[in-house]
Amino acid sequence: MTLREATSQKHKQAEEMPFNARMFKGQLSKNEYLLYLEQQLQIFEAIEKTGLPTNSLSRVDKVRQDIKELTDQGFSADFVLDSTKAYADYLGSLSYEEVLPHVYLNYMAIMFGGQMMKKKVPSTGRMYDFENMQEAIQSIRAVQKNEWADEANKGFDFNIAMFDELEAVCASGKLAANS
Numbered sequence: 001m002t003l004r005e006a007t008s009q010k011h012k013q014a015e016e017m018p019f020n021a022r023m024f025k026g027q028l029s030k031n032e033y034l035l036y037l038e039q040q041l042q043i044f045e046a047i048e049k050t051g052l053p054t055n056s057l058s059r060v061d062k063v064r065q066d067i068k069e070l071t072d073q074g075f076s077a078d079f080v081l082d083s084t085k086a087y088a089d090y091l092g093s094l095s096y097e098e099v100l101p102h103v104y105l106n107y108m109a110i111m112f113g114g115q116m117m118k119k120k121v122p123s124t125g126r127m128y129d130f131e132n133m134q135e136a137i138q139s140i141r142a143v144q145k146n147e148w149a150d151e152a153n154k155g156f157d158f159n160i161a162m163f164d165e166l167e168a169v170c171a172s173g174k175l176a177a178n179s
């Protein structure tokens with residue numbers, strides 16, 4: 001089974017998480033999207049401290065710019081969810097070889113589904129911009145292995161827990177007034 005086939009069930013589950021579904025329908029407020037960006041920043045920072053197959057994948061600066069765009073407008077949501085912290089801590093414990101399945105997961109997510117997402121989010125969406133997308137995708141395709149399935153599915157589980165908590169925080173009214 002290919003990696004894509006072995007992770008397709010979890011991909012579908014992640015895609016259907018209410019927070020993700022709302023994002024895809026263009027229904028997130030700026031505060032809600034900002035909260036999501038803060039979580040993405042933790043994930044990208046944890047991975048990029050260890051390394052990437054090519055520098056052009058690097059997302060930390062771009063996510064910071066997207067965050068700044070919203071904080072400059074007065075929005076704020078700068079807290080790290082427990083589920084995000086758990087994933088970032090886990091990522092931080094991995095070697096370069098071990099973190100690669102999570103590079104596949106989190107960077108392909110931005111390059112594939114993300115291109116549709118870019119049009120729907122309340123931000124310029126620099127996080128979804130790659131100077132040379134084909135080269136960036138190829139740098140991951142060149143190293144990916146079908147044996148990563150369990151680890152990639154584990155990464156999906158962390159992401160799913162994060163989407164659960166994101167939706168719970170949004171529903172709790174803890175975020176500042178929507179806009």
Ligand code: HEM
Pocket residue numbers: 003004011014015016020021024104105106108109112113114116156159
């Ligand atoms: C609404 C949310 C999402 C949509 C609409 C979406 C859509 C897509 C599409 C259209 C593709 C390319 C076609 C395909 O291979 O089936 C794709 C690939 C991919 N997505 Fe997503 N996606 C979403 C969420 C996610 C999330 C949350 C993750 C993981 C964090 C993720 C990880 C991936 C990966 C790793 C691939 C590459 C599969 C491969 O070709 O090896 N996606 N996605």
